[in-house]
Amino acid sequence: MKHKLLTALLAFVSALCLCFSFAGCAHTHTYAAAWSSDETGHWHAATCSHTSERKDAGAHTYENGKCTTCNYEHKEHTFGAYSKTETGHAQSCSVCKKTVSAVHTYKNGTCTVCEYAHQNHTYGTDDICEVCGKVRPLPYTKSEDGSKIYFGEYPQSEIKEEATVSALTEKASALPSEEESGAWTSYGYYYGGEVTDYMWYIDVELNGSRYRGVYFTMERNYKTGSKIMSYQDDNGYFTETVYWFRYEPIEWRVLESEEGRALLMANIILDCGQYYNNYDERTQDGETVYPNNYKESDIRKWLIENFYETAFDSAAKEIIETTTVDNRAGTDNPYACEDTQDKVFLLCSDDVVNEAYGFAPSGDPDASRQLKATDYAKAQGIQPKNGSECFSWWLRTPENKAKGKTVFRIAETGQVQGGVYWMGGGENVDYVRNGIVPALWIDL
Numbered sequence: 001m002k003h004k005l006l007t008a009l010l011a012f013v014s015a016l017c018l019c020f021s022f023a024g025c026a027h028t029h030t031y032a033a034a035w036s037s038d039e040t041g042h043w044h045a046a047t048c049s050h051t052s053e054r055k056d057a058g059a060h061t062y063e064n065g066k067c068t069t070c071n072y073e074h075k076e077h078t079f080g081a082y083s084k085t086e087t088g089h090a091q092s093c094s095v096c097k098k099t100v101s102a103v104h105t106y107k108n109g110t111c112t113v114c115e116y117a118h119q120n121h122t123y124g125t126d127d128i129c130e131v132c133g134k135v136r137p138l139p140y141t142k143s144e145d146g147s148k149i150y151f152g153e154y155p156q157s158e159i160k161e162e163a164t165v166s167a168l169t170e171k172a173s174a175l176p177s178e179e180e181s182g183a184w185t186s187y188g189y190y191y192g193g194e195v196t197d198y199m200w201y202i203d204v205e206l207n208g209s210r211y212r213g214v215y216f217t218m219e220r221n222y223k224t225g226s227k228i229m230s231y232q233d234d235n236g237y238f239t240e241t242v243y244w245f246r247y248e249p250i251e252w253r254v255l256e257s258e259e260g261r262a263l264l265m266a267n268i269i270l271d272c273g274q275y276y277n278n279y280d281e282r283t284q285d286g287e288t289v290y291p292n293n294y295k296e297s298d299i300r301k302w303l304i305e306n307f308y309e310t311a312f313d314s315a316a317k318e319i320i321e322t323t324t325v326d327n328r329a330g331t332d333n334p335y336a337c338e339d340t341q342d343k344v345f346l347l348c349s350d351d352v353v354n355e356a357y358g359f360a361p362s363g364d365p366d367a368s369r370q371l372k373a374t375d376y377a378k379a380q381g382i383q384p385k386n387g388s389e390c391f392s393w394w395l396r397t398p399e400n401k402a403k404g405k406t407v408f409r410i411a412e413t414g415q416v417q418g419g420v421y422w423m424g425g426g427e428n429v430d431y432v433r434n435g436i437v438p439a440l441w442i443d444l
Contacts (some may be wrong), residue, residue, distance in 0.1 A: 021146045023441075031055045035070035042070035049414045065098025074098065082114040089114035109134025139315040140442070141249075149252045149262065150313040151442065154270050155245035157213035158375035168204050168244050172213050175242070176200045184215065190224040190277045190430075210247040212376070215240075220381040222433040224277045231433060235378035237405040250311060260444050261321065263357075264345060269373035269393050269435030271307070272382040275299045275407050276429040290404025291429045294327050294346075294396045295337040299436065303344045307438055320344070321441040327396070335398040346396035349408045352416055363416030370414040373435055383433035385412040392417075392427075393435035399426045409434055 022388050031044040043054035062066040065074050074096035082089045090101035105112040109118050109132045111222045118132035127136040148409035176184035184200040199216035217239055218271035219230035252264035276298050289296050325345045328336045352359050370390040373382050382391050393410040399418050406426040408418030418426030
């Protein structure tokens with residue numbers, strides 16, 4: 001009897017187990033409402049003991065370092081390169097997109113963290129930028145021995161490399177004509193005593209450098225009153241052709257240095273042109289003005305307007321001093337004018353025989369006064385002399401003769417021509433063939 005009862009009980013349990021094996025567990029699992037998370041993702045963990053499943057498991061979706069679903073905060077950031085602005089820098093994590101930003105911390109103009117170089121400097125009276133602490137850079141450099149200063153820029157060397165010439169010519173657009181200058185600017189040179197549009201220039205930037213294009217449809221005569229001859233073709237420059245010249249630092253010779261200032265003269269002939277455009281006397285404010293009056297000359301106007309504005313940027317202009325230019329009025333020279341107040345000027349006849357300036361004390365031919373010319377000056381029509389590499393150049397001093405029509409100059413030999421230095425006298429004021437050598441004082 002007991003044996004039968006035990007057998008029946010075992011059969012019931014077996015049937016019950018078999019039933020569950022087909023029907024599955026009828027228990028309802030419970031999960032935590034809060035998210036569980038790790039570096040790889042998030043889930044709701046089971047709270048009952050019947051299962052170890054994770055409900056709604058998934059990868060994190062980040063916004064600025066935190067998962068938008070479970071608020072998990074990413075820790076092991078992988079930051080990329082800095083993004084930089086005027087005010088600060090920032091980095092973003094490549095995994096979670098978290099962005100960390102900060103203001104720049106500067107040392108002499110460069111951020112010590114992201115190496116951002118501050119640009120818009122506000123310099124105080126101590127020449128230190130009030131924003132980034134950068135010391136204002138000098139707008140000039142010196143040669144090792146201090147005898148030369150490189151300051152300002154002017155078109156000098158001709159560019160002949162074909163690819164560069166082609167790129168510049170393409171940027172210059174249509175060529176000018178007497179009727180329409182377009183993007184070009186007429187030099188306004190004289191021909192037959194009148195301003196005529198036959199020679200133009202255009203300034204173009206290419207790959208961080210500045211160039212000047214020159215084009216002319218008629219040769220520039222060496223005398224402004226009438227066409228006698230031109231020296232442009234002798235120098236290898238011809239009509240109906242565009243020539244390109246690179247803006248380059250101007251080399252200046254230091255003539256004098258005192259109390260933090262220096263007197264400079266260009267160490268090469270930069271340009272050429274007439275002293276005044278004709279021989280005629282004129283009347284201004286009831287006074288007779290002679291052609292060789294430096295104050296009223298074309299060359300002085302060119303220096304203080306064209307050259308000054310072309311060669312110097314705002315930083316360079318800040319250190320160019322206004323100079324009282326001694327024009328020796330009140331001497332026995334009736335053509336000497338009153339003193340002028342100028343930023344840029346020509347040397348006088350006394351300057352070029354001043355031993356303290358490094359010149360020979362006499363007006364005889366001397367190498368200290370011999371100067372070569374830039375390609376740009378040659379394209380403008382400076383006169384070559386006897387196969388010499390050097391050229392003649394203007395002084396500001398009027399000769400006391402020839403009814404006020406002549407001025408001192410330096411010959412290609414380095415001889416001072418004018419007054420007592422040369423029996424033939426100086427140069428006629430309307431001759432274009434002489435070079436221009438600017439001089440100025442700067443605050444060091």
